[in-house]
Amino acid sequence: MSTSIAHLKRGQKGVIREFPDDFLPIKLLELGCLPGNEVELVQVAPFKDPLYINVNGSHIAIRRSMALKIELDLIEDTPSV
């Protein structure tokens, strides 16, 4: 099932899909937002923005607009909290 980081529920995980080149800011790539890496949604701020994720061992908060752009393959067996 495909979805984006912004659509995850708390505790759910997904694997980042291939995305077009020059699509994300280089800084996010360097933090580990690369195709094939696992992302977990740790927390959602009130008003559903920003999102607190764990990607590649980095605990970072990004804004929803950015999270919407990053598509994922959902890992089904992760329970949502």
Add this chain to the structure above:
Amino acid sequence: MSKQINVALIGNPNTGKTSVFNQLTGLNQKVGNYPGITVEKKEGICKLPRGVKAHIIDLPGTYSLNTTSLDESVAVELLLNKNDKDHPDVAIVISDVENLKRNLLLFTQIKDLEIPTILVINMADRMVRKGITLDIDLMEKKLDTKIALVSTRKKTGIERLKKLIADYKNLSISPNVDTTVIAPEYFKSLQETFPNENLHKLWLVITQDVNFMPLEKKLIKDTSSFNTKSKSELKRLQQKETIKRYQFINSILKETYKVDANAAKGLKATLDKILTHKIFGYLIFFVVLLTIFQAIYDWSSIPMDVIDETFVSASEWVKDSFPPGMLTNLIAEGILSGIGGIVIFIPQIAFLFLFISLLEESGYMSRVVFLMDRVMRPFGLSGKSIVPLISGTACAIPAVMATRTIENWKERLITILVTPFITCSARLPVYLIIIALVIPEGRFLGLGYQAMTLMLLYLIGFGAAILSAMVLNKVLKIKSRTFFVMEMPNYKLPLIKNVAYTVWEKTKSFVFGAGKIILAISIILWFLGSNGFTEKYENADSIIEHRIQTEGLSVFNQESITNDLEAYKIALNDSIAKKVYTIGPEQVKDSIHRLDKELFEKAKHQEIASFKLENSYIGNMGKAIEPMVRPLGYDWKIGIALITSFAAREVFVSTLATIYSVGSDEEHTIKNRMAAEMNANTNKPLFNLASGISLLLFYAFAMQCMSTLAVVKRETNSWKWPAAQLVFMSLFAYIVALVAYQLLK
């Protein structure tokens, strides 16, 4: 001469670079568990084995050499610029054992610049709890470097690091990752054009987002014989490069880094759940804020009173014990009161930074940023604007400095521009005295009117900041390609030592930074206030003495002397009745007479001083601007206070004290004197509701702080923004005060 090695400490934000720096140099720089504590480079000396000395440079954290914010570019600039006197002979990459993968990205980038590079894996003390095991030897081989496993908290590994630095000549400088494979043709032609340059360095210069070396970049553009690439193509290549690097890193970590997943998690998850909860999160933050304000305004009032009294008596002591004259006056009235004006703020500043550094050290501040980001955004601000806005309640100067972590230039600029609206501690004394004068003491629903007014003023300041941010957000046409990302560090128990140093450092930089200006201004003001060019000024003594002989003292002084005498008589009679003293009526009369004379002399001096001030340079200035301030309900005396408080608001009260010749800064006395003051233009009390509110609003909005302007100039690197701030805020303050007075009068 012993040789000195240049050593640069580089690493991701919050990995402990400054902690390592402090260990190596024995210095104490500010440390905090919030990304972006160090925003400038700091230097120190470290003694190494065999008498070698190292010149250590602590740098702001950066995630990679592709910089996106000002503080990050400091590190890159240093690495790329061979001519910089601090260009490192050896780079030390500081990494956090829990985030090794990401930290190594930066390591490989630096290694590829062919600079000798040592890897420090810090926070080794956390490995056990997190279930991490490392194969250091294998890792050293794979990364082709030397590694020091360090814990700055437990002070382990530092000696090994020192030895590695001393032996830096033995380090390999061959690159880690061959990046040219991502576009062989391109890199080949690049190398052919610049045969003497390091390829990776060229590549960095070309792809740099921040244009920190315009010259070199231009050179490349002009002389390129090869096909230059479009922006999106470059980005594509950068992405490929990053993936390539991560492949390299992953392959190494797979063999050398093991983590027991069960040991992790736990506390962090639970705390995060509570602290960023949509109800509890805000509640907790609110309570934290209340506590901070309570500390700043309540707890610090005790030391502040002590400081105030000390300086007043010191100034009196100087006047009494040195021969009267220019120099004595300069010391007593110019310098001492100037220094007093600075020292008085130390308790508040110290409390503020105590709390901020506790919040940062614990890791809580990042959660606040996370909570507030969405709320702040409609106003053109970022969640990261919260720290400056809170700091602004003590003083705008450190607040403006704290904006450096905001990566989006537009959000940062807006934060800088609106911060001075936040009610800083210098406004407080002004508010307090005017509120006491014009707002009745009654209560409504258990809340005092006066307290409510004060709270309202805080809200007005905050509102003005938010609203002008909104306007600026619409008006400013700045495109910023950067985006918001905030690291959420682990929670840590704050180290008392770290917190104490932060408080010390920040307070010190306030005292010496802002203090210099405040002191200079108060000396200038003292000069302008105690010199004059008119005949009246020259002959003040005889004019006033003559006036007193013919008309007697001013009504206010006469009344207050009568009152004082009356009170003294009653007290005296009381004690006689109670047989505390046994003295005859003659003696009673005598002592009353003595007091009368004493009071008279004092009043006379005050009236002379007041007359002198009226006719001094500054008095003439006040009269000159009177036409401008009359529509606001002020007279020339307030005009003077406005002029003097242009440099620093808090001077308002002491200026009025001098003008109204009350001779002391004692609030109660000034207040009584001010209450009795009549406006010469309207013959109504000068401080009535209308003029009082108008003054309060003026102080709420006007930009009356030279030091803030100076800091804004430094942080925005242009006079344009502080000038705009000054003009806009002062104009706005004037208009609001005008409207308020005209409506209420």
